[in-house]
Amino acid sequence: MERSPMSDILKLNKISAHDDARTLLKDVSLSLGENETIAFIGESGSGKTITLKAILGLLPDDIKISHGSVEICGKDIYSLNKKEKRRFLGSHIGFVAQNTVNYLHPLLRVGVQMTDGYITFNGKKSKSEAYEKAAKLLTSVGIQDPDRVLSSYPSQLSGGMRQRVNIATALMMNPSMLLSDEPTTALDKVVQKQVIDLYLSLLKERALSLVLVSHDLFFVNKIADKVAVFYSGQVVEIGLKDEVLSNPLHPYTKALLALSPSMDMDKRKPLNEIKGYISEEDRSRVGCPFFSRCPYSSKSCEQEVKESFVTPTHCVKCTLISGGQI
Ligand SMILES: Nc1ncnc2c1ncn2[C@@H]1O[C@H](COP(=O)(O)OP(=O)(O)OP(=O)(O)O)[C@@H](O)[C@H]1O
Numbered sequence: 172m173e174r175s176p177m178s179d180i181l182k183l184n185k186i187s188a189h190d191d192a193r194t195l196l197k198d199v200s201l202s203l204g205e206n207e208t209i210a211f212i213g214e215s216g217s218g219k220t221i222t223l224k225a226i227l228g229l230l231p232d233d234i235k236i237s238h239g240s241v242e243i244c245g246k247d248i249y250s251l252n253k254k255e256k257r258r259f260l261g262s263h264i265g266f267v268a269q270n271t272v273n274y275l276h277p278l279l280r281v282g283v284q285m286t287d288g289y290i291t292f293n294g295k296k297s298k299s300e301a302y303e304k305a306a307k308l309l310t311s312v313g314i315q316d317p318d319r320v321l322s323s324y325p326s327q328l329s330g331g332m333r334q335r336v337n338i339a340t341a342l343m344m345n346p347s348m349l350l351s352d353e354p355t356t357a358l359d360k361v362v363q364k365q366v367i368d369l370y371l372s373l374l375k376e377r378a379l380s381l382v383l384v385s386h387d388l389f390f391v392n393k394i395a396d397k398v399a400v401f402y403s404g405q406v407v408e409i410g411l412k413d414e415v416l417s418n419p420l421h422p423y424t425k426a427l428l429a430l431s432p433s434m435d436m437d438k439r440k441p442l443n444e445i446k447g448y449i450s451e452e453d454r455s456r457v458g459c460p461f462f463s464r465c466p467y468s469s470k471s472c473e474q475e476v477k478e479s480f481v482t483p484t485h486c487v488k489c490t491l492i493s494g495g496q497i
């Protein structure tokens with residue numbers, strides 16, 4: 172779907188995934204360079220988290236990849252065996268999960284959870300080194316008393332603190348890429364702003380690529396280089412941030428952005444749901460998955476819709492574009 176410069180750190184080539192009954196992802200393609208950020212936007216159930224899990228090699232057993240490849244630093248991760256995959260991904264990718272409350276184990280002290288992977292990877296002798304590293308990382312994510320936090324249980328920390336801990340934990344193995352699933356959801360406005368600022372400063376300080384799933388368009392606009400718009404398991408539009416947010420071409424992207432009236436900090440709103448819903452029928456459709464909700468749908472949308480590159484970086488799957496109507 173996109174050009175592939177040598178520096179691509181992540182490349183998805185037409186990934187399709189399904190469970191026993193349904194297609195969950197269809198031909199998802201995207202790429203990400205070093206120090207770049209890509210944001211996934213789209214309604215609930217559109218496949219953003221499943222795509223992150225496919226990149227992490229952590230799809231649940233009932234979901235199978237039927238087609239396509241995921242390359243990280245040029246390596247096809249699904250060609251590796253389980254152990255190789257875990258080792259490779261563990262040292263290349265840090266993951267910040269969606270649910271900050273449940274992600275940390277409630278009965279284990281933060282220090283144990285932060286250092287566990289590092290010690291497994293580097294051997295028991297590395298324990299004190301791991302704690303030192305964890306304390307340093309906690310300081311770098313704005314925690315002033317790292318030793319107290321390391322000996323705390325997650326329930327003793329606020330939501331904002333837990334999110335900082337999650338980010339610091341994801342950085343333990345010095346990954347070149349971070350995947351963050353809605354890192355600002357479930358936090359109050361003041362803490363959201365702090366977390367956004369933290370991501371911005373981390374990206375400035377470290378050579379990190381970031382895949383961000385977010386409903387917060389203000390955050391997306393501030394941080395992303397590229398934006399991918401998901402609908403019903405497909406990327407219906409992808410491009411540089413300004414191409415997608417300032418010149419949306421797919422009717423779904425337009426509708427989604429129209430519902431989020433302002434990117435102004437004070438007025439920012441989450442991406443609300445568009446009337447109607449993603450139906451099971453839409454998922455199995457050969458043609459455009461937005462067909463039943465699109466005000467512009469026509470007979471040609473019932474056929475397979477081709478990708479159209481409107482610029483070398485801006486790609487849209489819509490017959491209005493491929494048919495030359497816009
Ligand atoms: N383990 C699973 N087995 C089968 N289907 C699943 C599984 N996990 C998620 N799904 C389905 O896959 C589809 C995409 O889900 P996904 O979690 O990727 O959505 P999302 O875009 O991340 O939504 P949200 O914004 O709510 O997090 C949904 O229809 C969901 O019900």
Ligand code: NI
Nearest residue numbers: 219220221269
């Ligand atoms: Ni999700």
